[in-house]
Amino acid sequence: MSAITLHNVVKKYGAVQVVHGVDLDIAEGEFVVLLGPSGCGKTTTLRMVAGLEDVSGGTLSIGGQVVNDVAPKDRGVAMVFQNYALYPHMSVRQNMEFALRPMKLGKAEMDRRIAQTAGILGLDALLERRPAQLSGGQRQRVAMGRAMVRTPKVFLFDEPLSNLDAKLRTQVRWEIGKLHQRLGTTVLYVTHDQVEAMTLADKIVIMRDGHVEQVGTPEEVYAAPKSTFVATFIGSPSMNMIETRATGGRLVADGLSIPVPTRFGDRVKDGQEVTLGIRPIEIQRVAENAPGAMAARVEVTEYLGNEALLDLRVGSHDLMAEVPADQRAAPGETVHVRLNETALHLFDTRSGRSLAQ
């Protein structure tokens, strides 16, 4: 059974529509990440699931029950807010108690749950402190604890790591992943950080301007992006995009001509404008006379330790290549590179959609 289902969910603020018919199916126990650039409607979608915003159209179900008109408190969800939203006038223990009280569990059970959650999150020593007396990371943990004690059907997270420094972020990210493995609760998680998405998600939902661009496992969205938007959004450094025209079975652009890989079959029509995508790591340095070798001038070199990034100029196009550090070249040098044919992504330039099967 699905834990959460969104069917053609729409959100309007007055005349402005910010979420356009989102369809999404989240299975029990799945970790789903909503990913997209700022302002694309991630938070809005999450808040509709929480019941903090009215759904303007479509249906939203949790646990098989349509909840469009169900109050937040009756949805069985728990939410971790971006700024944690800890009650400043209550201690850590009281914050958790406050979240439990509506469940009417009895004092003993409440204490047991608080102790258990505190144990899991390492909050035992902090229970009597007020939020103001905690560090950012500790507050984050308390916010998760407050959500966890209620053993909800669904966890909702809105950019829970965005207020932490880089090192802490990595650590808490890892802890959230572990926690999910341990508790197995369904999670809907909003972020604009693709590393979080890739490392945590069972399924990534990539949003853009209130639309869902693609839904898939981290591997799928990385290896088989369905649109130029997803292709450039996922992966770092981002995928090189070259606008070409299909001419006689070849993709031609200034300074570059590549045969259309056979796996695209007859989906590439002669004369079609095709955007060619290639990840920097799939551009290799080769000898001048190697098959498919292209001359490129090195503009900038960035040394990163194990590898190096080369800003290349091919014809009138800029390409970024990621090569082993010992293969780097000095700016101004001319090198020869080859695009890994099996890793080519082709998109229809007009629609931005992938031409892969």
Add this chain to the structure above:
Amino acid sequence: MNKLSTRQTILIYLALGVVLIVFLMPIYLIASSSLKPSPIMFQKPPAFLFAPTFEHYQDLFAMRPFGKFILNSLIVALGSTAFSLTIGSLAAYAISRIRHKRMNDVAFWILSMRMFPPIAVVVPYYIIFKTAGLLDTPLALIIVYSTANIPLTVWLMKGFFDEVPIALEEAAAVDGYGLLETFLRVTLPLAAPGLAVSAVFCFIFSWNEFLFALMLTGSEAQTATVAVMSFWSSDAVQWGRIMAGSFIILIPGVIFVLTCQRWLVRGLTMGSVK
């Protein structure tokens, strides 16, 4: 601003000294006169050192039931404060949270209610309370003072509620609390300083009020301000007692200023100063 020279600094302090003397002298006069024996009340030059006497205070409480009038003042002030705080903070919360362009108009309408001249409605009040049998009762004053205190509370509390992050209320909503519970358990505790400030403003206003107290009460529900004034209307002016009574009446206001001055700006300037 530029650095001040020594001469400028001295001039500033001199001017400030004059200002302070002018603005504090009447208060000193009330305090000292209330302790001065009657014969030297108007002695010139004024006696700064004298053997203080508590006879005026004793007279005050002995000759007339001044204690009762103080009690009346307290009942009226506390009653109106409690009533205004309850109704006013609920309204302020609504105004703070409903996001609608009309809400500003509602807020201004409420605020304007405290700006009308009391004298213009004294006669209607008199007739209404007479009909209702409420003349000369504390209840009448509690109701009347609330007309000024509710707008003030709404005005002040709206500012405090605006500062409580909505995410906290959303967290409570997700945790399973309804609106009223969220308000009582999350928002109101966080706006507690506002509640305290509003309470003090309401209290002082009611405590100090004179016109309605004069018109709507008789011997039973008379408040301290009216009682003090009555020492003047009798044949001989009993300055000692007037000053003793005045001193008692001004104590709450002075304590308020000394402890909460930073809120005075907000409470009195009605948004003129941000």
Add this chain to the structure above:
Amino acid sequence: MAYIRKRNRRIFLIFLLPAILVLFLTTIYPMIYAGYLSFRSYDLAKLFVPRVFVGWANYREILSSSEFLHSLVVTFKLMAMTLSVQLVLGVGIALLVVQKLPGMPLARTLLMIPMMISPVIVGLVWLFLYFPELGYLNYFLSLAGIDAIPWISSTNWALWAIAIADIWQWTPFVMMGTAAALQSLSPEPYEAAMIDGNSRWDVFTRVTLPQLKPVLVSLMFLRAIDAFKIYDIIFVLTKGGPGDSTEVLSMFIYRQSFTFWRMGVGAAASFVSLVIIVVLITLFFKSLNRDQTA
């Protein structure tokens, strides 16, 4: 971001209702009632029982009565006297107490005390100071070589006596508002002016005052609204006298209603005062909105 589900909006409106209801019953209704009374005449035998409908007679009477028009003139005269002095003094003192010198915060606090004193007490203490023969004010003035002034017993001085008491109580208000505004001004224009070598007076009139103006305008409207309602201090000091030299509109209404028991005339005058105050309140809110957009 707002979390307002439709249901919540209804609950919020329920929260708002008691306040609106109470204010309607305790403010709007009495005003309407005053309007009703203003079209009635009264019988001295049955005080407070409105009798016959008399149409606009009460209004015609007050608008053609020199007493009423005189009370309006006195009201605005007193307003002009107190507001102008409070403005100048208040801004002047504010400039003193915002200096970054030791003791200034304390001075600011102490200067706020008069505002929180009951107006009756203010009236009484100034009466004590003005008191004929005995009062200390004339004694202090005599030390400065000034002849005794018949503060409350002369038609020339009584209005000033009232104005001084009001100025004493409310100059701190202008001071407090101005000081708060001054402290929120950005220091940069001053630094620029200092570098440019402008004189202090230039800086004050060209840089400070223009920035203060919106605040001062709003503060003055608030003072005007209050000055229009002034009652307690006059009641204590002069009761409108000597003659009718200090009979402001409030006093006129009071005397018509409770000395001559002409409730209808009093109500008509009350209604005129409500109209004037509505204008002042509207101007005040306009002044607030203007400096919000500016």
